[in-house]
Amino acid sequence: MAVAIVRILRSRAKTFVVVGWIFFVVSVPVCLLIGGAAGLGLFYFPAHPQATLDAYDIGASRVVLASGALAAVASSFALALKFRATASVLVLVIWGTALAGTQVARSFVEPGPDYFERHIGSEAFLVPWQYADFRVGVPPDKMPSEIGLTIDLCLSNLKGRADTDCRFIQQVRILPNEESGVADPALKSWRKYRSQMSPGPDRSGYQSFDLRYTLQAGGPTRVDHYFARLNSNGEPTRLVMCRLDDARFCTHRALVGNYWFRYEADLKDGDEALDARLAALIESWRRK
Secondary structure, three states, X not given: OHHHHXXXXXXXXXXXXXXXXXXXXXHHHHHHHHHHHXXXXXXXXXXXXXXXXXXXXXXXXXXXXXXXXHHHHHHHHHHHXXXXXXXXXXXXXXXXXXXXXXXXXXXXXXXXXXXXXXXXXXXXXXXXXXXXOOEOOEOHHHOOOOOOEEEEEEOOOOEOOOOOOOXXXXXXXXXXHHHHHHHOHHHHHHHHHHHHOXXXXXXXXXXXXXXXXXXXXXXXXXXXEEEEEEOOOOOEEEEEEEHHHOOOOEEEEEEEOOEEEEEEEOOOXXXXXXXXXXXXXXXXXXXX
């Protein structure tokens, strides 16, 4: 039996070598396609549980390419040196090991986490991956630590990335009240320069205030417009700043319980009902 196998390997050596080169040539576009698709997924969606499999597929495609090149070149040298059986064996063993080995190894790769632990002050929350904040190309577990919690969602329906009807993702920042004056520039500026602000006309249920200042002596005067709702102590429960004096492009800061929520919305769209829905969503993630 062994003799017959060796005879076949020797007699079909050229065929095996040619097949080895064909496999290598075909594997180049296939591996580039697999690696490219996995790379895009890993880069743009590093929080997705599939990210660990994408990372593996990138490495596996490189292994298969390198193995294919090795099989083609090594078998060609062996054939040129008249080691015909060795040439056939090299193609069979290298390709068989590369293909079977990478698939077996992939079955042991665990998907990434469904939740990421985040903190607001001393409170811990398990944020679903669909809402986890990340920068493109930076996995959530590599994000720098911050005061409070940042999530990504569709403000219109409070859904995350995996939902097909969530088309416009934006960030919502949640800060503990006691840290808000440090971590949020607008709240810090309000508290620092409140006495220098001049009141303006009420608008959409807000009191308005203007802060005039110059960046340098003799320079042009700038004006920051604040829209605020104040409690009985004169402290803001909602503070809004609009860009370019346009009420469609505003950043809301709303006090909900012991936390400040910060998000982008029209001046008229940010309200207590939205804040309550956001608070309920965050509360559902609280680690028990």
